[in-house]
Amino acid sequence: MAKFNKDSVGGTLTVVVLLSLVCSLIVAGAAVLLKPTQEIQKQLDKQRNILQVAGLLQENTNVQAVYAQRIEAKLVDLDSGDYVDGPADFDAAKAAKDPAQSTALSPEEDIAGIRNRANLAEVYLVKDENDKVSQIVVPFYGRGLWSTMYGFMSIQPDGNTINGITYYDQGETPGLGGEIENPRWQAQFPGKKLLDEQGNPALHVGKGASADKEHGIDAISGSTLTSNGVDHSFKFWFGQKGFGPYLAKLKAEAN
Numbered sequence: 738m739a740k741f742n743k744d745s746v747g748g749t750l751t752v753v754v755l756l757s758l759v760c761s762l763i764v765a766g767a768a769v770l771l772k773p774t775q776e777i778q779k780q781l782d783k784q785r786n787i788l789q790v791a792g793l794l795q796e797n798t799n800v801q802a803v804y805a806q807r808i809e810a811k812l813v814d815l816d817s818g819d820y821v822d823g824p825a826d827f828d829a830a831k832a833a834k835d836p837a838q839s840t841a842l843s844p845e846e847d848i849a850g851i852r853n854r855a856n857l858a859e860v861y862l863v864k865d866e867n868d869k870v871s872q873i874v875v876p877f878y879g880r881g882l883w884s885t886m887y888g889f890m891s892i893q894p895d896g897n898t899i900n901g902i903t904y905y906d907q908g909e910t911p912g913l914g915g916e917i918e919n920p921r922w923q924a925q926f927p928g929k930k931l932l933d934e935q936g937n938p939a940l941h942v943g944k945g946a947s948a949d950k951e952h953g954i955d956a957i958s959g960s961t962l963t964s965n966g967v968d969h970s971f972k973f974w975f976g977q978k979g980f981g982p983y984l985a986k987l988k989a990e991a992n
Contacts, residue, residue, distance in 0.1 A: 782905070784808070787874050790889045790903040791863045808874075809862040818982030821857065829855045829876070842978065849973035850880030850966070858980070863891070872900050873987070875980055879970025882962040884908030886917065886970065892931065896987025899940075902926045914963030925954050931975045936985055938975045942968040 784804040788794040793803055812823040832838040832855035839853045861874040873894065878887040886907040891900040902923050909915045916922055930951050933939040939952040942964050946953035956964035973979050 786889055786903055786905040787861050790874055790891045790901045791861075791872060792891075792901065793863070807864050809864065810859055811862060812857050813860050813980070813983050815854070815856060815858055815979065816982065818980075818984075818986045823857055827857065827859055829858060832857065840978075846978055847973075848969045849878070850969070851878065851885070851973075854978060860983070870894055875974075877970055877974040877979070879966055879973060881907065881909050881917075881966035882914050882960070883910065886963075886966060888917075890926075892984075894987060895991045896984040897930050897932050899926045899929045899931065909963050910960070914957065914960040916957045916960065917963065917967060922955075922957060929954065931971075932984065936981070936988070938972045938981070940971045940975065942971070 781800060785794060785800050787808060788798065788800060788803060791808075793807060794800070811820050812827060813819070814821045833851070833853045838857070839855050841853050842851070858876065860876075862870045863872040863874060865871040871894070872891050873896075874889050874891045876887070876889055878885055880886070884907050886904055886909065888902060888904040888907075890902045892898060893900060904917050907915065907917060909917065925947060929940060931938065931940050933952070940954065941949070941952060942954045942956050944956050947955045975981060975984065
């Protein structure tokens with residue numbers, strides 16, 4: 738039997754291939770084993786952010802317990818504004834990539850820079866101690882300078898008054914565009930109105946915009962393009978291609 742010469746070129750290549758194969762199997766196995774844990778942590782982080790924007794997150798909050806008690810997730814048909822049935826594991830990001838579950842946006846419609854919009858969106862009804870809806874959390878996202886910025890906004894049942902806002906995923910410049918996560922900047926939002934009297938998107942972000950006490954949010958200093966991206970995401974998601982029909986129905990029910 739020929740002796741295996743590990744110092745030859747062929748032997749070295751064999752060792753490298755075998756080592757690569759073993760490492761690949763280890764990495765693949767670890768990924769499979771860790772996936773359930775990663776999914777749990779992803780879901781927990783989502784719940785934590787929803788509780789935060791709803792003002793229900795304290796230092797020692799049991800996130801899963803409070804979420805189960807106070808939050809009801811529902812699916813909304815964005816075209817009609819109606820609640821609809823759907824899968825419990827609905828994933829808006831995946832739906833937006835599926836032509837059968839999404840709508841391609843024209844350049845004129847796509848002011849948020851998202852290209853495609855899922856036909857359904859998940860909203861979160863926040864219940865008070867008497868099981869009455871006290872606020873509604875809606876997701877939104879749009880392109881900034883460097884990244885897609887993802888956030889949640891909490892609104893009152895009138896479908897117009899803002900309770901709070903949070904960004905949970907963004908890659909803007911730290912200290913500049915990244916200030917969208919700064920609580921001091923976010924403190925401008927509570928009490929502001931999303932829409933004007935005609936039901937059109939009116940919330941806007943710009944230099945000196947806070948002079949408009951009802952709808953204006955001051956831009957982030959030195960971050961014009963990020964601020965513009967935030968402004969565009971609001972105009973899209975609270976307009977007719979976003980949550981506009983749903984907000985109109987909330988307003989009608991509140992009156």
